[in-house]
Amino acid sequence: MPALPPVPAALAAPRRRRQRERPARMKISLFFFGADSDQADKYRLLFDAVRFADAHGLYAAWVPERHFLRFGGLYGNPSVTAAAIAAMTSRLQIRAGSVVMPLHHPLEVAEAWSMIDHFSNGRAGIAIASGWHVNDFVLAPERYAQRGPIMLDSIELVQRLWRGESVEFANGEGVATPTAILPRPLRPDIPVWMTASSEDGCALAGERGFGLLTSNFGNNYSLDVLGRKVARYRAGARPGAQLTLMLHAYVGASAQDVAAHALPAMMEYLHSNIAMQASQDAGRGEDRGYAELQGRRERKFLQLRAAANINSELSFVGTVEDCVRRARTLQAAGVDEIACLIDFGIAYDATMAGLQRLAEVARRLA
Known part of the structure; x- marks a missing residue:
């Protein structure tokens, strides 16, 4: 049978144009790391800010684990903070940034965050950290030297428990006892980031299949330094792995507004950080000059x-x-989410006004 002649171009069905893939939207989140103060209502900003974020389309709220010092001193237990946030929000993702894994039993972490997963209807996730401040380890001094390997072993157990496995742990008599957590989480897997600032740490996060949580100060406030670490992370990470960058954030009405509010607050924030670094030196018997x-x-x-x-x-x-x-x-450099640290000392009213403008930033990036 002879071949049919081609359909005239004018009658042919138009080819569907290949649509360009639109880059994923940059996620804008909140991060909290505020210093303790003499203020009576210490958590007013946290609670009002997360309610605002939930109502205005921001992505997540990140809360840290800090112990025994004014710097970050409002946040001794991220699971407690996360539970409070879960009760007052309906769509905001809730993240620990971070859980210091060597300070906790894996069962404790899995059980607490499974509860938060239920409180939040499936919005829980955690970043993990090995810990660095020697005085935090008064809680578990025997774990300080091996804190890095312990972090990795512990999160593997948390992930197994989260999926419903029974894992053997020694009971009070030393008998290996298969143990599973209740309640069973809503999410089939817990989203996990690893907190890292070194190039090797960022590479390890990718190789282990974790998201990456890093920060401005962990990258010397340099886009070039960040770029090298992004490359190391992406080289081993799975497709779609999430890279979150914590940045100090204040969106001002003008350059004058920014200078008036942000500079003095940043100075006080750094002053608190110096005290934390000096205490680390004292605990380790080192002298990096902070005490002077x-x-x-x-x-x-x-x-x-x-x-x-x-x-x-x-x-x-x-x-x-x-x-x-x-x-x-930053999106062009490989960042997926900006976690905006807003509680670094700017007054409450100015911070809340800045959140209105931060929501406008998020809308423009949508």
Whole structure:
């Protein structure tokens, strides 16, 4: 049979144009790491900010684990904080940033976060950390030296427990006892990030199949430094793995507004950080010079460091236009989510006004 002649081009069905894949939307989240203070209502900003984020389309709230120091001192237990957030939100993802795994039994972590998964109707996830401050390990001094391997072993057990497996643990008589958690979580797997700042740590997070949580100060406030770590992470990570970058954030109405609010707050925040670093040195018997930063010398250091941090490539402090531009730059560099640290000392009213503008940034990035 002879071949049919081709259909005239004018009668042929038009070919469907291949649609370009639209890049994923940059996620804008909140991160909390506030210092303790003499303020009576210490958690007012946390609670009002997460309610706002839930109502205005922000993605997640991240809460840390810090112990025994003013810096970060509001957040001794991320599961307690997360449970409170779950009760007052309906769509916001709820993340630990991070759980210091060597300070906890894997059963404790799996059980607590399974409860949060239920409280939140399936919105729970955690970043894991090995811990670094020697004084935190008064809770588990025998685990300090091997905290890195313990972190990895512990999260593997948490993941198994989360999936419904029974895992053997020694009971009070030393008898190996198969143990499973209740309630069974809603999510089939718990989303896990690994907190890392070194290139090797970022690579390990990718190789282990975790998301990556890193920060501006962990990357020397440098886009080039971040880029090298993103490359190491992506080289071993699964497709679609999530990279979250924590940045200090304040979206001001103008450059003048930003300078008036952010600079003094950043100076005080860094002052609290210096005290934490000095306590680490004392606990380890080291001297990196933090204890000598006092008086005029400290103030000069704080002024220079705060200004450099605010004006760096890894800062989310600026106007709406500044932050939209920076978010697009970071997305091009491989960042999926910006976790905005908002509680670094700016007054409550100004911080809440800044959240209105942060929501506008998120809308423009949608």
